[in-house]
Amino acid sequence: MERSAQDTSNALLKTSGTPYDWETRGASQVKSVGLAKYDSSNKLPLEYVLSTDKVGAITPANVQSMLGNQYSFQLLITTLKTGKTIRDLNSVGNTKTREDAPDVVAVERIVSISEFDIVTEFKNIKLLSRPPQYTGYFLTNRAYLDAFDYYVYIENADKVSSATTSWVEINGVSGNNRVVPSNAFQSTPTLVRYIDPTVQQLKNTQNLQQNSVKVSLTLRSAQLGDSASVYVIRVPKGTPSQDINPENIHGVKAKYVLYVWTR
Known part of the structure; x- marks a missing residue:
């Protein structure tokens, strides 16, 4: 469970997905999802720098397919300074909540996210x-x-x-x-x-x-x-x-947490 949570988090935070602009494509065209911004000049993902469009486009089904159906999850992204919730994504059809689960894995990372x-x-x-x-x-x-x-x-x-x-x-x-x-x-x-x-x-x-x-x-x-x-x-x-100001462009620090537990 811990390995699955770590692998899923690495894929989300270090890659832009395939294709890199998957958030603009239909579901049939998406091979994998990632949240990292794509630097079109260097043709590389910007690790731990999240794209607002990708964060908004990701679905519970996307995360579930990466983790496996044997797990439930909560994906929570909040601003580090104010605690404002940017994204709160939960698995569908949970048989027990995170609070009820006897064993929960949490993967935490500090990321950057901008509005633009x-x-x-x-x-x-x-x-x-x-x-x-x-x-x-x-x-x-x-x-x-x-x-x-x-x-x-x-x-x-x-x-x-x-x-x-x-x-x-x-x-x-x-x-x-x-x-x-x-x-x-x-x-x-x-x-x-x-x-x-x-x-x-x-x-x-x-x-x-x-x-x-x-x-x-x-x-x-x-x-x-x-x-x-x-x-x-x-x-x-x-x-x-x-x-259009520095904070909206360069982003704010945020905390990414992926909680995972068995169904």
């Missing part, structure tokens, strides 16, 4: 007077664009010059149509810009396709060693820009 998903990131870019360009991508399709909005979020934006060599570009749309033009860099420490799916020509076919991201940031002052970070954020449709 980072789909592309350029962390701690060193600011120079003649900056290099950085490139990445994120995936969209018609279903994603129907369900989500996308924003660019920049930290330490006040250290970035408004020179013509500072900008963020989506899908090669340049000049005044850049999602973050040079003149957007003023004196605010954070910068949020909506990615218009029409202007920035986000991919809207049935299959997932790549949207290119290019970043160029120039140092505002002579303070070498300064850095800034650029993120492309995926948020539920209709999310206002004022809700």
Whole structure:
């Protein structure tokens, strides 16, 4: 029982499932489930960093199939600081509750979970007077664009010059149509810009396709060693820009507990 609980927890917390976007697929297409965010740039799961979408999509049947039908379970995820319940998942058809069981295994882990998903990131870019360009991508399709909005979020934006060599570009749309033009860099420490799916020509076919991201940031002052970070954020449709803040993006610490006992 302990081994089954440990194996199930490792699979949930260290993998994104198969396929990695299983939460968007029909049940017949899902081979396995995992809760770890998927880093599309590196094509790897982010261990112990949970995807809100995956946490919301997982069902009792998913967990039961991983544990085996001889066990009952409770999967509880709560914020570490406030104790707020993020997910409380229980097996169906319990013959006895956890309190009634003579032997209960509990697997506990500290995880991170955010309200919004980072789909592309350029962390701690060193600011120079003649900056290099950085490139990445994120995936969209018609279903994603129907369900989500996308924003660019920049930290330490006040250290970035408004020179013509500072900008963020989506899908090669340049000049005044850049999602973050040079003149957007003023004196605010954070910068949020909506990615218009029409202007920035986000991919809207049935299959997932790549949207290119290019970043160029120039140092505002002579303070070498300064850095800034650029993120492309995926948020539920209709999310206002004022809700995009460090806690919602980088996540909060949470406690994952999987309780398992025999039926």
